[in-house]
Amino acid sequence: MQISQQQLDLVNDRIKALVEAGSFYGKKLAEAGITHVDTPEDFTKLPFSEKKDLRDAYPLGLMTAPEEEIVRIHSSSGTTGTPVIIPYTAKDVDDWAIMFKRCYETAGITNMDRIQITPGYGLWTAGIGFQNGAEKLGAMVIPMGPGNTDKQLQMMQDMESTVLCSTSSYALLLAEEIQKRGIKDKIHLKKGVIGSERWSDKMRERIHNELGIELFDIYGLTEIYGPGIGINCPGEKAMHYWDDYLYIEIIDPKTGENVPDGELGEIVITTLVKEGAPLIRYRTHDLSRIVPGKCKCGRSYPRIDVIMGRTDDMMKIKGVNVFPSQIEEVLASFEEISSEYQIRISHLDGKDTMRIYVESTGDVDFDALSRKIAEKVKSRIGFTPIVKVVEVGVLPRSMKKTARVIDERFD
Numbered sequence: 001m002q003i004s005q006q007q008l009d010l011v012n013d014r015i016k017a018l019v020e021a022g023s024f025y026g027k028k029l030a031e032a033g034i035t036h037v038d039t040p041e042d043f044t045k046l047p048f049s050e051k052k053d054l055r056d057a058y059p060l061g062l063m064t065a066p067e068e069e070i071v072r073i074h075s076s077s078g079t080t081g082t083p084v085i086i087p088y089t090a091k092d093v094d095d096w097a098i099m100f101k102r103c104y105e106t107a108g109i110t111n112m113d114r115i116q117i118t119p120g121y122g123l124w125t126a127g128i129g130f131q132n133g134a135e136k137l138g139a140m141v142i143p144m145g146p147g148n149t150d151k152q153l154q155m156m157q158d159m160e161s162t163v164l165c166s167t168s169s170y171a172l173l174l175a176e177e178i179q180k181r182g183i184k185d186k187i188h189l190k191k192g193v194i195g196s197e198r199w200s201d202k203m204r205e206r207i208h209n210e211l212g213i214e215l216f217d218i219y220g221l222t223e224i225y226g227p228g229i230g231i232n233c234p235g236e237k238a239m240h241y242w243d244d245y246l247y248i249e250i251i252d253p254k255t256g257e258n259v260p261d262g263e264l265g266e267i268v269i270t271t272l273v274k275e276g277a278p279l280i281r282y283r284t285h286d287l288s289r290i291v292p293g294k295c296k297c298g299r300s301y302p303r304i305d306v307i308m309g310r311t312d313d314m315m316k317i318k319g320v321n322v323f324p325s326q327i328e329e330v331l332a333s334f335e336e337i338s339s340e341y342q343i344r345i346s347h348l349d350g351k352d353t354m355r356i357y358v359e360s361t362g363d364v365d366f367d368a369l370s371r372k373i374a375e376k377v378k379s380r381i382g383f384t385p386i387v388k389v390v391e392v393g394v395l396p397r398s399m400k401k402t403a404r405v406i407d408e409r410f411d
Contacts, residue, residue, distance in 0.1 A: 001261055001290050001302060002040045007247050010272040011043065011280065012036055018278060021064040024057040025049055025280060044249075044258060048268065048281045054223060055082040062277035063087045070276055075123040076222045083123075086222060087276035093132065095273060099242050100133020100228030106299070107191055107216045108234060109163055111138030116161035118170055119195075120146045125226025126195070130165040133228055139163075146170070149177055160188040168199035168207065169402040172339070175210035176393070189213045195220065195227045197401040198307050202332050203339035217306060223282060224269050230304065238291040238303040245272055248304060249281070250290055253311045261290040266311055267304065285311045315405065317345055317352045318383050324405055327356065330376050336364045337373075340395045346408040354385040359392045366390075
């Protein structure tokens with residue numbers, strides 16, 4: 001999808017601000033002698049920005065607006081390396097709330113809904129992003145934040161919450177607790193807005209069935225405002241994104257070249273109006289594709305497919321490149337197992353070992369099922385893993401994101 005003239009004009013405005021502020025990307029552009037782009041071809045010659053650039057700019061090297069206009073900072077939730085600090089102006093905060101309000105409206109959520117927010121607040125963008133959008137919509141917010149499942153469920157019943165905002169991991173944990181406690185008839189939830197981690201169709205189906213709610217995939221990352229830059233519409237998987245605020249490209253992660261619409265590649269995002277920390281051609285490492293054509297919902301906003309994984313998800317085991325999504329696809333073909341799984345990779349006696357833990361109910365032969373799964377995984381990736389089937393509920397549940405791949409080789 002080629003960048004429009006209107007979007008190019010906005011990019012040039014941001015280039016001017018970056019160069020004048022002398023922020024990290026402004027210096028990069030000045031060094032490359034680029035202060036203006038005239039054509040879509042010129043745009044694709046602009047250098048990429050990467051997470052490493054953002055870390056190198058710590059603490060406030062990304063700040064592009066004057067300090068007196070900066071009203072807030074947020075930071076990425078990553079636990080490794082130098083954090084990324086993103087400054088926001090009042091307009092950035094308001095723009096983000098407008099985008100998030102659109103997400104809620106796309107999901108059919110109104111100012112008569114009661115929205116229970118369970119993601120974390122503070123430096124992380126999640127909780128406050130969900131809240132700003134809900135307040136812009138005019139809905140009643142129940143700002144719970146993470147944890148304290150007893151209180152979450154009590155408030156969910158007493159306040160008759162109609163919308164749950166959470167990670168998929170916590171939505172599943174709540175669904176299981178509601179079933180366990182036999183309180184489903186006291187829960188008034190109608191919709192779930194789920195973000196911050198990739199989730200399988202099997203997990204989506206479980207949450208949908210156990211809670212009896214309509215589920216929506218929300219997209220976003222701290223570097224680009226936060227959650228709320230895209231969402232799917234009812235009955236569709238692909239997510240609309242707001243092209244008056246963002247320009248999205250899909251590139252071949254190896255060559256950096258744009259791929260044709262419909263082809264899988266890495267999402268690259270340019271912020272068109274962001275003031276505090278504009279980003280041009282930011283490599284997200286998320287894998288998706290542009291979904292061509294108009295959506296049957298009638299909205300004209302362009303679409304990307306669900307996030308298929310990340311370019312840095314790849315594991316090298318026994319000399320073979322393996323992606324978690326490959327294992328997930330195999331596991332999805334077994335009706336006997338639940339949505340939860342864990343992959344552990346270790347190095348024993350001079351060789352790599354991959355163990356896959358899955359959950360099933362007690363009415364199947366665990367040993368026979370383990371062998372069947374191991375054979376099918378081998379046919380997909382080329383070597384045989386150790387598969388262990390455990391009872392439903394044995395694998396850890398999380399109030400945030402679930403760690404599905406644990407690589408013990410580097411501990």
